Amino acid sequence: MAKKSAAKSPAENADEAPLRRRILEAAFSAFMQSGFAETSTLEIATRARVSKRELYALFRSKSDILTACIRERAKRFQLPSHLPKPGDAKSLPGALTAFGSKLLREISDPTVVAVFRLAIAEAFRSPEVAQALNAAGIEASRASLREMMSRACATGIVSGQPAEMAEQFAGLLWRNEMVSLLLGVVERPSEREADRRAEAATAALLTLYPGPGGLK
Structure with missing residues (x-):
């Protein structure tokens, strides 16, 4: 567990705006490739190189991510x-x-x-x-x-x-x-x-x- 926390620390310490932008770019790419229903929040987090905890700190759900992409x-x-x-x-x-x-x-x-x-x-x-x-x-x-x-x-x-x-x-x-x-x-x-x-x-x-x- 300690190793995982250490690996996540650079993303956790990143400014919110760049982190948000990275998540949205990764999500949009995934939605375009696989469709909204078939894309999981885990896939978005993996593409964005963030943890699901970091993702959910900024977005409540996958629908919120999509709405943010559209906005x-x-x-x-x-x-x-x-x-x-x-x-x-x-x-x-x-x-x-x-x-x-x-x-x-x-x-x-x-x-x-x-x-x-x-x-x-x-x-x-x-x-x-x-x-x-x-x-x-x-x-x-x-x-x-x-x-x-x-x-x-x-x-x-x-x-x-x-x-x-x-x-x-x-x-x-x-x-x-x-x-x-x-x-x-x-x-x-x-x-x-x-x-x-x-x-x-x-x-x-x-x-x-x-x-x-x-x-x-």
């Missing part, structure tokens, strides 16, 4: 702080286009598509996988869009229900692309293509939801 990637779907705030009619199209283009590129990233495939494959055996993805991933992007729409509606730039507008914009942006990405029959859109599609989706949305005085 790490979901940060990329949130509204970037550097984007212009839609405080007037001139700034809204640019802000929407920038966010839409970013959303297309981030969600079509091969790693993110792999997460969606995992959720679909595990949905029946492990519904918590799909629930985690929806709550921490898909809902994150919708929340950012609703926030932007709420700001625009509050200033009278556009008129409508923010939640409905967010869903409409996502539909205009993606069309049927996500299904094709999941099937692997289309390539990830280039930055130029993402910009073009985001501009088109923005123009269509602003036509559907003009403000009281119209968007000029």
Whole structure:
């Protein structure tokens, strides 16, 4: 027992952030290779070179680990702080286009598509996988869009229900692309293509939801 404790001491003395990151990277790799249901916490700990005690000190369960993996990637779907705030009619199209283009590129990233495939494959055996993805991933992007729409509606730039507008914009942006990405029959859109599609989706949305005085 003494030898085992000595062997674990470097990991035990590691900073929490690097240890957490190592566990999440090991878990994501295992989930992608074996599936969520077939991956044990022991396998994750072994891949991460930590003890199960260290793993459970940071995560209560395997589902918590998966949720953390998804949340790490979901940060990329949130509204970037550097984007212009839609405080007037001139700034809204640019802000929407920038966010839409970013959303297309981030969600079509091969790693993110792999997460969606995992959720679909595990949905029946492990519904918590799909629930985690929806709550921490898909809902994150919708929340950012609703926030932007709420700001625009509050200033009278556009008129409508923010939640409905967010869903409409996502539909205009993606069309049927996500299904094709999941099937692997289309390539990830280039930055130029993402910009073009985001501009088109923005123009269509602003036509559907003009403000009281119209968007000029």
